[in-house]
Amino acid sequence: MIKVENLSYSFPQKNLYNKISFTLEEGQHCAFIGTSGSGKSTLIDIIMDPEKYMFDGKLEIDPNCRIGYVSQFSQLDKPKETTVFEYIGEKFIKLQNEITSICAEMETSTDIDTLLEKYQQAQDAFDAINGDEFESNINKKLNLADLSNHKDLMISELSGGEFKLVQVIKEMLNRPDLIIMDEPDVFLDFENINSLKNLINSHKDTILVITHNRYLLNHCFNKILHLENMELQEFDGTYIDYNFSLLQTKIELQELAAADDEEINRNEILINKLRFIATELSDSSKGRALKARVKIQQRLMERRIKTPFVDIKQPDISLSTDNKIEETIALKVTDYSVAFDEILLENVSFEIKSTDKVALIGPNGTGKTTLLKDIYKNNNASIEINGDVKVAYLSQNQGEILTESNTILEEFADVGFETYQEIKSYLSNYCFNDKLINQKIGSLSGGEKNILQLAKVSAIKANMLLLDEPTSHLDTYSQIALEKAIKNYNGAILIISHDYHFIVNCMDYVLMIEDKTIRKMSMRKFRQMIYAKHFDKDYLEIEQKKKSVETEIALALKNTDFELAKTLSKKLEELIKLL
Template sequence: MIKVDNLSYSFPQKDLYNKISFTLEEGQHCAFIGTSGSGKSTLIDIIMDPERYMFDGKLEIDPNCRIGYVSQFSQLDKTKETTVFEYIGEEFIKLQNEMTSICTEMETSSDIDTLLEKYQQSLDAFDAIGGDDFESNINKKLNLANLIKHKDLMISELSGGEFKLIQVIKEMLNSPDLMIMDEPDVFLDFENLNSLKNLINSHKKTMLIITHNRYLLNHCFNKIIHLENMELQEFDGRYIDYNFSLLQTKIELQELAIADNEEIERNEILINKLRTIATNNADASNGKALKARVKIQERLENRRIKEPFVDIKQPDISLATDNKIEETIALKVKDYSVTFDEMLLENINFEIKSTDKVALIGSNGTGKTTLLREIFKNNSDSIEINYDVEVAYLSQLQGEILNESNTILEEFFDAGFKTYREIRSYISNYGFDEEVIDQKIECLSGGEKNILQLAKVSASKANMLLLDEPTSHLDTYSQIALEKAIENYNGAILMISHDYYSIINCMDYVLIIEDKTIRKMSMRKFRKMIYASHFDKDYLEIEQKKKSVETKIALALKNTDFERAKILSEELEALIKLL
């Protein structure tokens, strides 16, 4: 369906791809992964509209291929006066109305042949998207997404997460040959994320989906395309098997690298000697010996670890505080209520201690973000923050915290940094190279903006963090780096999240919003709730064991204990089979 061959493309300030190649075949469900800012969304744009881009190499797409698309930035139009059913069935209803209008026109027109031709065109278009059963198909998809009860609601009444699912359903029912989605999971609550998983798995045609969501990656795909440092590789199989193959490659190559590095050093000395001899003595045999030795050196270099895929650099996220306080009540919320068009939260009460790490969860549209913002503003009589507590806030609306018209340099001068060198050194830990320091923030990817927010939050040295969907848009490597940073943080955290893994790996307990109120839930009960809806028995426990073994392998590799790493990889493989 799609064939990319030796494609290269560059922005004025950045090279994106260096002779990348892959194929996408009919019926494959392909996850497109890679670190934030590596060019995934741009490659999608090139596939969808190649005429807009000047690239080297070949891009072949079946000329009859119909592409459906769901953007990561789609916004709910609150003014749209149409029902959910009418919105999803828009194309079907339009074609139906066209055919009805043509039939009416035929009753009085003398030009029947032209009208018959127009009718046939509309009918062909209607049949191409499965028009005969469109009402039944809409109902099936709505049922699958657990949204059938919203069928007759106005679009304006939906939450952002519900609207995202409705967009996915609409594109699927228009029967594209290729369905492309760019981070469709961002900001979806637990139920909606599970619905998205069901929709993806029910779709029989080809899909190409950019995602960093570990739940979807582990449950929805049979092909992986991985873009890293301008290079790309493809893998036919599950994401979890792909990660294991990378780990095995890393163990093998690092073991080879120890011996290779020594041989490369010896070889380099010999090459320099042969070069000196060949320069001083033009004998042909000297030149041949030099060329042979250079070829050996090239072969040794090629055997080294392929950094783009098996040695991916994680950002060094460090959530530090200069003002650690003794265990006390950091935040007290008492009889807090909030109303928009209707009551969202009513007389809620909770306390957070100065070392608590708490997940705030609930369905889309239940008031989580509103509550977090109100705590940050701290101008309500119902919200009391300890005098010794300094608060920092990360927003899911990135422009709320970042001035997107600023360059990265300007943003950190505004944040209190004094010198160019200080800023350059600080943000390099977060994966921003010196050449992008003068880049406008608006030009960054969603993941890069979130990393930049985390860098600002960390620089504040606050002892209480309010984090609204901090893992959204982050690649999996950055998500894991953030989890480590949260584990090591010695202040209080209140975090809105729909990421199972981050909550289970980092949080002490959960505050869940239900029926306009809030209640505390232990991690044990949270796990039980998640199992009931989303996972097979013991899934998350196996994931935890898997994470523990991966950590041990990383330590063994650090200590160059390759035998232990190999034994542990066998243990890891056994756990993966259970998943």
């Protein structure tokens, strides 16, 4: 269906791919993974519109291949009066109306041949998307996504997560040969993530999905494309098998490469000794030995095992405060209410202490983001923030905090640094090097923008953080870095997240939105609840240990500690068996 051979592409400040190759075949469910900013979305753009990009190499797409697309950003492109059923069935309804109109015209027209031709074209298009079954198929997909009671709702009444699922259903029922989805899981609550998993697994045709979501990766895909350091790994199999295979291969290749390097270095020392004797002491016999040794070195270099990429692009996130305040009430909310078309939260009250780390959870569309913004604005009579508390805010809508027309360097000009050199030094900790800092923020990936927001939040040195979906778009290494930073932070945190791994690892307790109110829940009860509803026994803990061991192996390889890497690999294998 798609064949890429030796494709290379660069931005002015950044090389993205160096002669990457892969194929995508009919019926495959392929996960496309890689670190933030590695070029995944750009490669999708090239596949979608190859004429727009100047790249080297070959890109072959079946000329009959119809591609559907679901963006990482939910954008309402329909008027408010459109129902969910009408939105999903737009193409079906249009063709159905066209066929009815042609049939009506046939009753009075004398140009039957032309109308018959139009009728056949419309009917063929209708049959191609299984038009006769479209009502039944819409109902089946909505039921699979647990949205069966939303069929007659207006699109405007849906939460962002529900609308994303409706977009996925619409693309699937339009029956393209290939559906491409760019981080469709971002901002979905877990119920909607589970619905997305069901939709992906029910789809019989080809899917290519960019995602960092470990739950989807573990449960949905039979092919992996991994973009790393301008190179691409292609693997036919599950994500769990791929990750284990990749780490084992890296251990083996790096050990062989180290042995090759050692032999090449020894040979280079001999060459230098022979060159000294042959030139300084004019020993012609040593000159012949030198030529022979140089030829040996050339052969060694030619057959040298290439060192696998083992660097870890992990930001050094350091959340710090100007002053740690003694344990007291940092935030007090009393009888808070919010409503739009309907009441979302009613007479809500809670307190957060100055060292509490709290997750605010609940289904999409229940008022979490509105509450967090109202706390940040601090102009609501129901909200009281301690006078000694300095607040910083990270938005899921990155454009609220970052000015996309700014360069990265310009964005930090008024954050408290005295010189541009200080800004450069600070941003290097967040993986923004001298080449990148003059790049426009609008050209960054979603993950890079979130890292930049975290860098800005950290620079403010606030003692209370309001973080709205901070793990969205982040790759695994960045998520681990954020978890570590939050554990070490000595101020208060109120965080919105649907990432259960993240909540279990970092939070002291949760505030759960239910029936327009908020109740406090201990982490013990939260664990019990999510296991009862969503996971097999100990799944989250095993998955977290697995992620931690994978990172330890990567660090061991970076430090060329092969014995430790092998020991950890055996530990990883045992964890995989438990999953």
